[in-house]
Amino acid sequence: MKKLIIAALCALNGAFCLAQAPAQYNVPCVEYPMVDDQGRATFQLMAPNAQSVQADICDKKYPMTRDEKGLWTVTTDPLVVGFHYYFLIVDGVSVVDPGVNTFFGCGKMCGGIEIPESKEEAAYYTYDPNIAHGQVRECHYYSNEEKQMRRCFVYTPAEYENGKGKYPVLYLQHGMGEDERGWSQQGKMADIMDNLIASGKATPMIVVMDNGNCSHSFGQKKGESFADFGKSFAPVLLNDVIPYIEKTFRVKTDRESRAMAGLSWGGHQTYDIAAPNIDKFAYIGTFSGAMMNAQPILNNPDWNKKCKVLFLGTGTEEDLGSAGIHKQFVDKGIKHVWYESKGTAHEWLTWRRCFHQFVPLIFK
Amino acid sequence: MKKLIIAALCALNGAFCLAQAPAQYNVPCVEYPMVDDQGRATFQLMAPNAQSVQADICDKKYPMTRDEKGLWTVTTDPLVVGFHYYFLIVDGVSVVDPGVNTFFGCGKMCGGIEIPESKEEAAYYTYDPNIAHGQVRECHYYSNEEKQMRRCFVYTPAEYENGKGKYPVLYLQHGMGEDERGWSQQGKMADIMDNLIASGKATPMIVVMDNGNCSHSFGQKKGESFADFGKSFAPVLLNDVIPYIEKTFRVKTDRESRAMAGLSWGGHQTYDIAAPNIDKFAYIGTFSGAMMNAQPILNNPDWNKKCKVLFLGTGTEEDLGSAGIHKQFVDKGIKHVWYESKGTAHEWLTWRRCFHQFVPLIFK
Numbered sequence: 001m002k003k004l005i006i007a008a009l010c011a012l013n014g015a016f017c018l019a020q021a022p023a024q025y026n027v028p029c030v031e032y033p034m035v036d037d038q039g040r041a042t043f044q045l046m047a048p049n050a051q052s053v054q055a056d057i058c059d060k061k062y063p064m065t066r067d068e069k070g071l072w073t074v075t076t077d078p079l080v081v082g083f084h085y086y087f088l089i090v091d092g093v094s095v096v097d098p099g100v101n102t103f104f105g106c107g108k109m110c111g112g113i114e115i116p117e118s119k120e121e122a123a124y125y126t127y128d129p130n131i132a133h134g135q136v137r138e139c140h141y142y143s144n145e146e147k148q149m150r151r152c153f154v155y156t157p158a159e160y161e162n163g164k165g166k167y168p169v170l171y172l173q174h175g176m177g178e179d180e181r182g183w184s185q186q187g188k189m190a191d192i193m194d195n196l197i198a199s200g201k202a203t204p205m206i207v208v209m210d211n212g213n214c215s216h217s218f219g220q221k222k223g224e225s226f227a228d229f230g231k232s233f234a235p236v237l238l239n240d241v242i243p244y245i246e247k248t249f250r251v252k253t254d255r256e257s258r259a260m261a262g263l264s265w266g267g268h269q270t271y272d273i274a275a276p277n278i279d280k281f282a283y284i285g286t287f288s289g290a291m292m293n294a295q296p297i298l299n300n301p302d303w304n305k306k307c308k309v310l311f312l313g314t315g316t317e318e319d320l321g322s323a324g325i326h327k328q329f330v331d332k333g334i335k336h337v338w339y340e341s342k343g344t345a346h347e348w349l350t351w352r353r354c355f356h357q358f359v360p361l362i363f364k
Numbered sequence: 365m366k367k368l369i370i371a372a373l374c375a376l377n378g379a380f381c382l383a384q385a386p387a388q389y390n391v392p393c394v395e396y397p398m399v400d401d402q403g404r405a406t407f408q409l410m411a412p413n414a415q416s417v418q419a420d421i422c423d424k425k426y427p428m429t430r431d432e433k434g435l436w437t438v439t440t441d442p443l444v445v446g447f448h449y450y451f452l453i454v455d456g457v458s459v460v461d462p463g464v465n466t467f468f469g470c471g472k473m474c475g476g477i478e479i480p481e482s483k484e485e486a487a488y489y490t491y492d493p494n495i496a497h498g499q500v501r502e503c504h505y506y507s508n509e510e511k512q513m514r515r516c517f518v519y520t521p522a523e524y525e526n527g528k529g530k531y532p533v534l535y536l537q538h539g540m541g542e543d544e545r546g547w548s549q550q551g552k553m554a555d556i557m558d559n560l561i562a563s564g565k566a567t568p569m570i571v572v573m574d575n576g577n578c579s580h581s582f583g584q585k586k587g588e589s590f591a592d593f594g595k596s597f598a599p600v601l602l603n604d605v606i607p608y609i610e611k612t613f614r615v616k617t618d619r620e621s622r623a624m625a626g627l628s629w630g631g632h633q634t635y636d637i638a639a640p641n642i643d644k645f646a647y648i649g650t651f652s653g654a655m656m657n658a659q660p661i662l663n664n665p666d667w668n669k670k671c672k673v674l675f676l677g678t679g680t681e682e683d684l685g686s687a688g689i690h691k692q693f694v695d696k697g698i699k700h701v702w703y704e705s706k707g708t709a710h711e712w713l714t715w716r717r718c719f720h721q722f723v724p725l726i727f728k
Contacts, residue, residue: 027472029584049456051413092413095459102466102473108391109466109473127513129506135518136502138548142493149491154499161612184502220393248525 024114030099039078039115043097046071050090057086081117082349083186085110103186107177107216124195124356125188131198132158136184143240152241153184155207157197166250168257168363169206171237173266180211186348192356203363206251210241214265230265234273259362261285263351268292278306283362285311287354288346290320298332309361310336313354315344337361388478394463403442403479410435414454421450445481446713447550449474467550471541471580488559489552489716495562496522500548505608509599516605517548519571521561530614532621532727533570535601537630544575550712556720567727570615574605578629594629598637623726625649627715632656642670647726649675651718652710654684662696673725674700677718679708701725
């Protein structure tokens, strides 16, 4: 009955509707944060002894208001759809909202909130009970480059289990301040893959998500130079990860069965690693790629023959340089696919969309 | 040189040695918390505008001291070895230390710290680069009981991949306020299994870790009765999880190839589910089992014939009732294995040790 009344009010009231529901990543039994159908988030925190509390989301700090019991509350402006990291600031200290699950970003554990798109728009990254589902496997391996244990996550398509065939492999990287958990948690990559494979749009493939050694922001590590930031991942990927994957999983090992893609700094790493090693990777994708060096591509006279797909994607509400490189490629006649995600910024919804565009193009 | 001086000071100074190192779960580039060789943790938080900051660990609140820049610090008493959840309290608000990775416990995301044992004591749950390693797979499945998607984690032994054989299955449950992530994260179950299998002590098996529907503390959910808390997991396990696992993985499906174990409330659930269904499970383990009803065992005249291993473990620094049930079993002649973990409380080191004792006994 309550739902009916809310629905009726919504229908009557349009933009002023207050219908709201607990957000997607709240821990069990916790109501707040809530999100309303205008994309506004309402945060709450019980803090009777605090002097000030703010919500810090989408580059804006919202002062929260205290009631007589010490419960602080604020409702934000309508927020951009998709996934956002956020924090609460308690007397100047930026902390995770105790009401939500956490996600590794910004070099530390962050709160996360999803401002939902419509069911139709979100369908491609939503779990579908009527199709077969792959698995995301946590794998630990020993790195000879680093002389220590490392961790990666490996997506295997539904048909891999109990099948016999060999599969192509996409190496897929996170951004600066994130780690190997990002794509399967914030990125919803398994649901995107499952849906694409079930609909016949994507070739079943294995996706490897490793740690790009840029799990903090540049400059946090003493003595770190900009040129070297995250550079140590190249030998790890080429000499440790790829051999580990090819030894452990049923995969094809020719270059036309190997792709690399990454978001933001992972896009930078994709150019740094895959472009000079085009004999090893036939497909390359960058999603909001940051600080990319296009010279190995521009200077290679055989590029268009060797690279089967070169993909550049970006959100329309950001510019980390992809548009400039796109223009260089057009000018120099470098074949590529250019994709713009409408209305999204340097955030995970842009990267889910880029991934969803890129994956159907490869291993065809 | 610095290390040498510290080592020399340690050798001279015994109990007053200050040698300390960043704790195991710190995020990249973060030094604090640190742990010294007496098991004392030192916490730090930059909070110039806070009026009071405390560290909340092992049932004790340690007031932190502010320096002139607003950096708050405290060193704890020597702490019990093993894994502890902890929080920092900023002006009365309990929050996760921004310097560490998070773990789901207490019905929400918590900070976590490991007070290390000696290398020898910790060897059984430590990654060994010289042995083969299994995988922990995140699997999503549709629950007909709940009409929604659920998640479980499934450990497969190293030899499963690229093998052909069928494996027995252990269903392994977390405690109250925890979830399906607990055993692979806090519990280090994959390293324990890998080490036991590699040394020939355990039969290679599949381990399924699902959500026991007690991911919060009792009473948090409106209208929840004590008797019903977490009870909805029984039909999910029997009607959804087991069929999903037996359809998806290469597993043996006879009762002598099926075990169930759980810690704390998961021990309660193990008794509730496996004991009345002894035709489905031949091995039962409880680790610090809470509020267990032993009647289905005591009242079954065929129990000793049917149950191949009944294991009860507990820490010596806790009592949730396992000792009383152990006594009942002795009095009534119920065959069982009784294990006490020396010096550990109602915490994950007790459960790692119980798991390490229990696993070699089953599927033999």
